[in-house]
Amino acid sequence: MDAVLITAVALLWGAAFALLLPRAAYRLAVAPGEPWRRACPAGHPLPAGAAGWVGRTPCPRCRRTRTPGLRAVVAALACALACGALAAATGPRPELAVWLLLAPVAALLGSVDRAVRRLPDQLTLPLAAAAPLLLGAAALVPGHRGSWATALLGGLALGAGYFVLFLFNPGGLGFGDVKLALPLGCALGWYGWPVLFAGAFAGFLLGALYGLGLMVLRRARRKAAIPFGPFMIAGAFAGLLAGGLTA
Template sequence: MTDLLPVVAAALWGAVAGALLLPRAAYRLSVPAQEPWRDQCPGGHPVRGWIGPARCGQCDEASYGPNALLLAAATALVCAALAAATGTRPELAVWLLLSPVGVLLAAVDFRVRRLPDPVTLPLAAAALGLLGLAALLPEHAGDWFTALYGALALGAGYFVLFLINPAGMGFGDVKLALGTGAALGWYGWPTVMLGTFAGFLLGALYGGALVALGRAGRKTAIPFGPFLIAGAFVGVLIGAYTA
């Protein structure tokens, strides 16, 4: 029963964060590139702040934006899985703080194919800063310097891909790779390679499924951020479990 408490607590945290903290930010950030962030609800009433539910007391249809239940379920599942793999090691707190941000970015990128700079760049800084604090605590199972090198290596690798094929790899993916590289690097270079491979594999499977269903062509661009995040989740999950 004791071993289940961190998992249950993590799931509850994920559900609360997904339902109450993410919907408004996801709605405001889900605009095409070059457009300003939303500052009004669909009914034209002002939307203030970034954190909180997407609800408007002045509209006939109070709720708007992405489905809060889906955000809550996704965040709860991610947090619970990471808690089960990590146990009570200090880095678990880092994963639980970063996971809602990853879900937010995946939701926005799926909706409008955009990874907002105000989220991706702070994510990278937060990942390195929080992991630096975790490295000072006993019983941690990672290495901060490898996290730093992982961030630089993955960011550089994605930057090269962006230069080679900017139509297929957005610069937002490059910035996101800094944060995911830090998380993967915490558990070592095998985890970096595993998470990177998983991201490309998941993206390829998704693109292949769209082509098979006739919903996309072979040259149709797909949002890669969600698969970059999913690959990092797979890598960190396995890295934490085997650490």
């Protein structure tokens, strides 16, 4: 398939999924210990089953929320550009299908963590299981450019590293970050240890720059906790781009 066509399809894929995520993000964005939201801001009960989790807006009944807001449009654009960039960097290789399947879930996780500093188990655990399984399937298809064994070791290594950091600083790093490190390490490890280290370092660097910016603007103190999931995902995204281009 032509590279331009693959990139165009990936752009549409990312935009379509991102436009269906706002309802799930709204329902999951609650404080730890609280149940998932079952009603829209106006009090209308949300549909049962899968229909209650997929949609452009929190409520299918509220006319005022039928049109996607600015945040939803920005999120769709960002997810589309991310998927398109992954397609352009990876090319027509089997692992591209894995990146495109994992990207919307990662985008949803980043959105929820940014809103309430929480990475729900309902997303991190399936993601941690799906990443090695999907990459294992990709490793069976001719034309792949990665190592499934290194991917498995990478997930364990990054997860263990974050677990150690969590033990030393549980106030600054949540256990959800440890769980998220497993699939991200697996994805980065697919392209080898240098890409794993680069992606992990990029996440810490982006988080540090964000925290420094908040301190400069006097919007946070030095020891203030920030949602780290989005920066982990952004760093992994940068690592996958580098890995796809150099593989």
